[in-house]
Amino acid sequence: MMHAHEDTSRRSGFSRREFLKGSGVAAAATALAQQSASVAQEQGVEVVRGKKRITVEVNGEPVSVEVETRTTLLEMLRYQLDLTGAKPVSTDGSCGASTVLVDGKPALAAALLAIACDGKKIQTVESLAKPELDPVPKAFVEHDAQQCGFCTPGFVMAVRAFLNQHPHATEEEIRNGLNGNICRCGTYANVFQAVLSLVKGGANG
Amino acid sequence: MKLFEYAAPRTEAEVLQVLSPEFGKTEILAGGTDLIGLMKKMIVTPDRVVNIMNVPTLQGIEPTDEGGVRIGAATTLDVVRTSPYMKPYSAVLQVIAGINSLQLQAQGTIGGELCRRPQCWFFRNGEGLFWSSRHGTGERDDRYHAIFDNEGPARFVSPSRIAPALIALGARLRVIGPRAEDEQWVPASAFFQKPKHEQQKETILRPDQLLTHIELPPVDGWLSATYEVRQSVGPDAPLAAAACAFRHSGGIVREARIVLGQVAPTPWYSHEAVAALVGMPVTVETAEIAGQAAVQRARPLNNNAYKVQLAKVAVKRAILLAAGMNPGGF
Amino acid sequence: MANYAWPSRDEAQVIGKKTSRLDGVAKSTGTAKYTYDVNLKGQLIAKALGCPHAHCRITKIDTSPALRVPGVVHVEVLRDAGSEIEWQGEILAVVAAETEGAAAEGVKAIRVEYEPLDVFVKDYDLEAAERAGRTSSGGGRVQTEREPGPNDDEDKFADAEIERLLKASKYVVEGFYGIDPITHCCLEPHGSTVEFKDGKLLAYLSTQNVSGTDDGFARDLNLTASDVEVRCDYIGGGFGSKFAPDYWGVAAARISQKTGRPVKFMLDRDLELKLAGNRPSAYLKVRVGADENGVIQVWDSHHWGTGGATGGAVSQNVVPYVLVPKNYRRRVTNIKTNAAPARAWRAPNHPQACAISQTVIDDLARVMGKDSYDVFLANLVNATNGKADVYREQMRIAAELMGWKEKYHLHGKGPRNGSIVEGLGMALHTWGGAANNSSCTLRIRPDGSVESWCGTQDLGTGTRTVCAMVLAETFGLSPADVRVNIGSSKYPVSGASGGSTTVGGVSESHRRAAQDALEKLFALVAPKLEAQAEQLEAVGGRIRVKGAPQRSISWKEACALLGDMPLEVTQSYRSGTPSPLSSSQVAGVQMAHVAVDLETGVVRMKKFVAVQDQGLVINPKTCASQIYGGVCMGIAGALFEQRIMDPETGAFVNCELSDYRLPRLGDVGEIIVHLYEPDSERQRGVVGNGEPPVISPIAAISNAICNATGVRVPVAPYTPQRVLEALQRRA
């Protein structure tokens, strides 16, 4: 048994050797799970078990959420903050449907741990509706760059990030730069037109 | 995902303190684009995850005293791609441009890219790295598997797309571990290995070791390129790839390195292709001959003979691209 | 009863005008709530244990370790020891837990023992299937101009007749063609968020069939359908795979019943691909004979394929496709494989039939050394759907948009730019698309507000917007002025959205209800305007006297005449009723321009043209989107997408999106859509176009590859491996 795990008070003195005595993955899982949430120091390094309360800025508002170590940013947004714009589509991050901006950079919320976002700024697709409609979703509507719409929020955020970096993208840059997202309904031609209208119209607010 | 302990140390030394020497106990988390998916599918089930993204020394790109560049392992691909110091290393930049997803570029790190687990579908579906023909029919679908070094149970292909470029450019990698003697600079070519059993990984890293930096030597007249045969413009794995770097004088190639990707359990250094190129002028014919030479020893499995042709073409095109000639293709 | 009709092209104010979808902002800013997004208070998250084996018997299943995982609340066993499992991914048990992580951990903890059984998944290999005893006849048909004599053995006669006709043919083509299975791969997986409370079930279900799934739940849960409400405001893709609650939906409801808590149970990506819908494969061996003009006179084919463990192959009724010669013999063999049963996939049977038979026409052109366009043109005499003239005109338009004449070269005879060759190909298709059953309740309130209810659903086809446009057109309002309610089984019944039947159905019910309501309103307004009701029209937010527009009152004033009582009308359309508002049968022609790298076998799309008839177009914007989308899905099937099963284990090896290749934005090239709507078609009324545009792309792209390289790549998807192998076979 991983006795070191059972006593939080001894955790600060927890040595690597003890940690390694564990009798296999299953035992470790059970042992870990039986723990109440805690944060311990291990040779000066903070080790979180179970849960931790983190503070993030979501769409400009500071929020404090208690997350499990294994909670992904996507799960936190969807289940704990009811921000369901970012979508769960693939297990392996190949579809881009969970795209959000973290500290201004595009990221796959499905492939990020919430706990790793502690202290960061998260921007989700919902933020593009307020205070006024962002030009990107506006262009998506105008060019009908959405059918079932399940891929759309991720695509919108990818386009937002792309245009932040390439406000004057050429046609070729657009065709090359937006391949991290999958759309099953096949709105690619419409997305292309939407983005083209944005770089041409300079409506890249 | 299994519940795990989480640590986000701030120094390299701290990282080492919370890593376990036992295989499978701890995992290093960088951008997470590969690891989190594997953990969700419970293919990888660590007791502890060590996030290295808060370690400042692992971030960023700087010139070295010798005139090369040093890249922190946790530097994201977009930062590598846009760094002015990286300009002369075309072979690397072309690969990153080919990992054609702005999300993956912004989130994925160069260290993670090198340590990424194989894309082999048997592995990703829980059969382990050493799948076999259980019923002896020999009829596994190995269309994307290795055409070199594929005797024995390891037949996956090395997934890293940047590795061939780094090896061709003569990069060195800095590895550290719990003991002082663990710290070493290894040639990129020596970093990868074909695992012999489930307790080995695809790199020489032991579980308690960390890849910290990638160092590229000064360009010094070396021309380089990577050519990947890609079915789609998306981030899907290429079907075959080759990186080539060479130095020439008077139009004659004096020194060269040619490394194939997606064809063997490790990046595949082709001595034959190098031999065919060195001492020759770069022409379409020599490139073609080097391509031929590169696949001379290929041994396709049941269903991947086409990859021999692709590898050959990749080598040819990488050479032409490095020389600034039209490589053909799209 | 009003005289139901559409306004003419000139009169129409809303219909036929490009209109942005009403829910566009909600979708593109993430506020649209899909089934996956509905979070009910206290909900559990469920995950499934899929069977890892393609064929086995469960000998033992022990869920107790799962129950010990912290956070796990309930484990529902669906398959007990003794059950035979016939495909990988079949759900054995469902774990409901407080979080996704706990549910996944619970699934992993379940202990199952299996006895492996023989696996067969090689649907392309007819001989192997026969040896494995996995084949059955799917029927066939012989049609010859000459009738057998009274004493002839019919089979022998057919044999002799076919051989005679082939011998008499100027040109003979013999070939093998095929198309592998693909999945539906809805981006929102199948699933539901359900709450069982006080003997009633509220089910948010990702479904194409809001009105028809309540009794599916009820039957399995021993409720009456009236105890069930199914809701679906938004659905993230269905493509023919989401018509029923499915056993996993019922399992979610059961768990909610047992735990007293709401349950969200959406399939993980791998199970979505393994279980929740696939399209049958088709492989065909054929001989055809044509006369000196290239008109096919005789067709002799045998095709086979699999619809999985229970389903059959592609129906013989659509082979050969659209262009059917006077003499033919066709035969089909069904193959039973260890794969989940197929489901209707956008235009069932047609894309496969088109891919395996219109490629033959192109090969005929190759053999003849003629322009493929001309050979298709010549074979229009064999069009069985009476649309030869439409096709001819559509071909002319498509060729112009493609620049066919300028670009075309004979097969394999084009210029070579390094290793790159280019080519053109075409194909044509047909589809029914008749209006489905639909009912609509309409309420006009005295304050002038207009609201409608209809138990239909919007798959992304723009149904919501079409409903609003039809109402707005009728009342002289703008679509934003009407409120459309869809997506609940408690609303008036409307048919499932499949087979391109929705737009016709809802146009019928909404137009009828609106015209009826307007007639009643006119009766109230007429005295005010000192006119007869028949003299009135509703235009531009006013009701006015025809020919005397100054005699008018505003819509609001008119509605105020209703007094206290809102005006409520319910109207229905029954499928099959002849109607001036809708009809069926459409035609479409598509052309592809591709480039092929002869050294790598990689194919890139350069340009694609789709010319499509769909009768009267209500909303050109969303209508065109259907076609853009259909083309992209077709490109997926032609170049990328394929369900890959390991021949030994039957495992669906590429069940995650990193391996299940789909095209990306940069892969589809330029797409040009032309809505074909001359008066002759417009007057037919509304016909659905959800299926037609997805039919031709694979054949058109195959033909373009063949035109570029001079070689037929027989089986779709035309991957670099297959292109190279075909090139090597020729060399």
Ligand SMILES: Cc1cc2nc3c(=O)[nH]c(=O)nc-3n(C[C@H](O)[C@H](O)[C@H](O)COP(=O)(O)OP(=O)(O)OC[C@H]3O[C@@H](n4cnc5c(N)ncnc54)[C@H](O)[C@@H]3O)c2cc1C
């Ligand atoms: C669907 C999909 C397809 C992809 N296809 C490809 C592809 O074909 N080729 C390709 O190159 N990339 C591909 N990628 C991108 C790949 O994820 C990235 O290359 C990325 O750079 C990995 O970095 P990361 O930081 O996200 O890795 P992580 O997921 O954080 O880590 C990957 C692995 O490396 C280990 N690791 C990370 N950093 C270190 C370190 N410093 N020292 C020791 N071990 C470390 C981790 O423990 C883990 O095992 C793909 C990604 C996705 C989602």
Ligand code: FES
């Ligand atoms: S709109 Fe349906 S997946 Fe993109």
